[in-house]
Amino acid sequence: MFKITFEPSKRGIEIDEKETILSAITKSSLFIPAGCGGLGTCGKCRVILEEGSVFPEAKKGDFILACQVKPKSELKIRIPEFSPILDKNVLKNGFLFQDPTLIQKFNLSPLIEKRYIELAPPTKDDNIDDVGRIKKGLGLDYEISFDCLKTISKELRKDNFKITATMRDKEIIRIEGGDREKSHYALSFDIGTTSVYGRLLDLRNKSVLAEASDYNKQIIYGDDVITRIIYSQKNDGLYALQSKVVETMEGIINELLYETKIEKDEISYIVCAGNTTMTHLLLGIDPKYIREEPYVPAFASSIPIEAESIGLKFSSSALLYTIPLVSSYIGGDITGGIVACGIAKSPLLTLYVDLGTNGEIVLGNSDFLLSASTSAGPAFEGGGIKCGMRAQRGAIDEIVIDRMGEPEITTIGGIKPRGICGAGIIEILAQMLFSGIINQKGKFSPKIENKRIREKEYVIANAFETLNNEELVITEADIDNIMRAKAAIFAGISVLLKTAGMKPNNIERVIIAGNLGSHIIPEKAIQIGLFPEIPLDRFHFFGNGSLIGATLMAFSKEIMEEIEKTANSITNIELSNSSDFMNEYIASLFIPHTEREKFPKTWEKIKELVFTSLR
């Protein structure tokens, strides 16, 4: 019998060498998706080997399939906190998003062109060089890449001087014998700190053929960008981080190719959106100065490179583009997203908020664009919250606490709860205030008695009610984290409004991006003071803006140019320098806010519920 300890729960169990790790997980009442029922085919039960030896053999840090692997010693196993939910139903019109009307119109104009031409074979009277013949056939004075040159004579003669030329701007990067015009696909990627999403795109008709995702395998080197930057400074750390994200992409690419029966060789290019640190790590560029004052990234513009030069297994003609960045903490995920929803082309004053570990905020319209990034912390992603989790099956996303202090909960997927996701966390804060469990400073100050209310802790679900038979609680420390997160976002929005000389009611649209976004109820977010009090019909959900941005850029050269232009025109406000931000932040560490006049409707409700009824 070997002892298996699971992280992060620290739960332990003993199994023998004939049992799988999946069986240990199930026996421990821990949750892990296992769609194929232990056949080893779906790959969803991946866990990380942290200590010990297993059969079949694996290295420390490897992802292993829990259903296939057995212990050979005492083990420490990390169960990753989530597997992304892909709601296949929202893959409409070829796009995965919440509100298709938000996406800007664009013309199909791939970043790389593929053209079939039939050339006259050379004769004694017309024996110019092969490159010259191709240039003449294409009718323009193109340059030719050195790698392309190496095979050009052979390819020309494969199908008697009928060829397909692949061109980037004024450079020929590939020559193939015969008509290969139809083999013209691209990949778009959202390289997130936690998850990586990829799509396979048909460049002939703007269609998305498949989508796949996975954890960013860099997770083993740290949960957030700061930890990864620190890791990158170690010996070979930068290379290790680059290798892990490349490995993640390779897995997704293989899945996409398998699903669509398309050959790797038919992929002409890849477009990647990511935050500034992810973009640096992807290209293997030292991110050191992103973290050090005054926070300077090495590069911002899109730099097309050969995909193989970062270790992706492609031929040299396949290029990789990154989406232009704005600053150390406003990356290509944001520039891509705001161009995708056309903010810079619209007269409507728009507030774009991407809620993740950093809350990135953009305010503007066709006249101006301001951006800021707040280190809100991972509270809205379930991080730093005792029973927090990401928006997945079993996550509490809605909660009502009645006057007796009894909760009524709803979970994603309608199953027993196993944690609380960002949307649930927002609701809990409002409900605990309204039911008189906490005060407006977020401190426990119960006005009712209920056995669920303990010393600085509230029991949302008893152990017997949950999926994993573990009590779900919210602590005062959790509430502190949520307060700080919501205060940071609100203060960021306030600073941008003040900088622009605007008031909250000037905002004509609020666009919420990020996976979290789709589960938030705007009314509740306003009640806790996360967003200003803006009419609810102005709120829109955009889904994964980063992935939509990368997809649009892959389809259209004009979008690429617009992103570059937009990235250059954004004025980034460094909140860490701003005394205004500090003042606003402190004023926001209150529910909803110390300045009552900023939240008249919410105060009305608080007066009614807390001050009147409970008194």
Place this chain on the structure above:
Amino acid sequence: MFKITFEPSKRGIEIDEKETILSAITKSSLFIPAGCGGLGTCGKCRVILEEGSVFPEAKKGDFILACQVKPKSELKIRIPEFSPILDKNVLKNGFLFQDPTLIQKFNLSPLIEKRYIELAPPTKDDNIDDVGRIKKGLGLDYEISFDCLKTISKELRKDNFKITATMRDKEIIRIEGGDREKSHYALSFDIGTTSVYGRLLDLRNKSVLAEASDYNKQIIYGDDVITRIIYSQKNDGLYALQSKVVETMEGIINELLYETKIEKDEISYIVCAGNTTMTHLLLGIDPKYIREEPYVPAFASSIPIEAESIGLKFSSSALLYTIPLVSSYIGGDITGGIVACGIAKSPLLTLYVDLGTNGEIVLGNSDFLLSASTSAGPAFEGGGIKCGMRAQRGAIDEIVIDRMGEPEITTIGGIKPRGICGAGIIEILAQMLFSGIINQKGKFSPKIENKRIREKEYVIANAFETLNNEELVITEADIDNIMRAKAAIFAGISVLLKTAGMKPNNIERVIIAGNLGSHIIPEKAIQIGLFPEIPLDRFHFFGNGSLIGATLMAFSKEIMEEIEKTANSITNIELSNSSDFMNEYIASLFIPHTEREKFPKTWEKIKELVFTSLR
């Protein structure tokens, strides 16, 4: 196993009795020409046995063929000095050439620019990305190379944001911390089939700092371009050929750096001129179709590449440019040469002849340019001639044969003779005709008696008179080769004149390029019918036009553009298709020519010497 020690290098190696001395030389990375590939027929791999015994037997001091001889004991072998002659005296005004007035004027404008700038270090209020800061400092929207990006942040911070930027067109290819503007050098190369010449150039003042040369180490795979193309079709043949020329260049580069005390890192780029096959092999591009009808090269335009991509040990920022080609047999050595002497800018009708293994001919001026390549064979380089050699120390370059059949010779360097170079070969043909040893068809038909005149053979120097104690003779087979070579050149010139609708006396300038050129006496060349009878004051010697072309292109972007333009404007005449050429060639297999009226002065002399005096 027997130890073989080589003189003068003192290098040693062990081989067994089944291996040849040639194999020991190759294994020791020493150089010796071996044109026939080890068959024992060319006789070029002669070495001197200094100590020990060999099979087949030889005496101490004997010349032995390294490719045929095996050791029977420990050996000491001397590899005779056989290094190309560089007449250091003609290195005037920074240029090595015969007639500096021929070189066209040009402005200094290096292909790659190096600029020192002092940037303001970033602050909280000015924290744009590092690349953006550099672009702003340079004042233009440059792209940046991926390799450069990898070190940019570090270099910027080496000397507090004072940097030197290296740029090619609109791309930043290198950033160095501090002021490195002075470290800006280039290399120019003539990559010949037999020899490679290199120069180290100071890009600040158009000066040539050093010159060095070596045999092209590809020689072990064959003497001429056709043999090398055939070799390139073997497994790894192309790579082997590329490696050998790269190895040759590395040796020359090390010599140039050693002589000038300049660091490799200070070399910004390399410009290489070579014939079409050499240019293909240098870049590792399959030359297969150069040799097959209709003789199509893979490329013609200059394609700048990273020097390291062909195996040269440089950092990725050092580029390598090849000079544009015209056709399969008119290469960058010719386009470089004709631009260097400004033919396309002058109204003077010029005949440019580069005498090498192929005789390349260009006819034209600012109105038009025609080119042709004749497979003259290597006779004028000493190849295919029993006692032929290149224009080096000990080569007979002048000869007079008196009426008694006795020769009087002059050698390069004034030492004992060891062979006959191209200039000597031309003289011998004229002198043997004038002295009545051969007839106008080039056949032995002696009208005098001398023990030097044997059956189809004439002894130029007896064994006791020579450096290597071997008799120097000229045979009827040698004369056949010379006749064919001179007929091919003359027929080529005739076809170009006819195509242009011109006569020989329209030619206002004859420019002779090639190493051979400087030793030729035009009067003698006319007498054997190599050149048309043109007034002697119209003949000019240009030296190594290929190397001069590469040097000029390295100094000047405008020269590069002019070469590209000129290469495109040349009309190449394929002589192998031309019945005119065949007719002219047959008519030229006579001394000087079957058509007496084409050589009135020469016929006068022949009449006087041969028909009158000797009769």
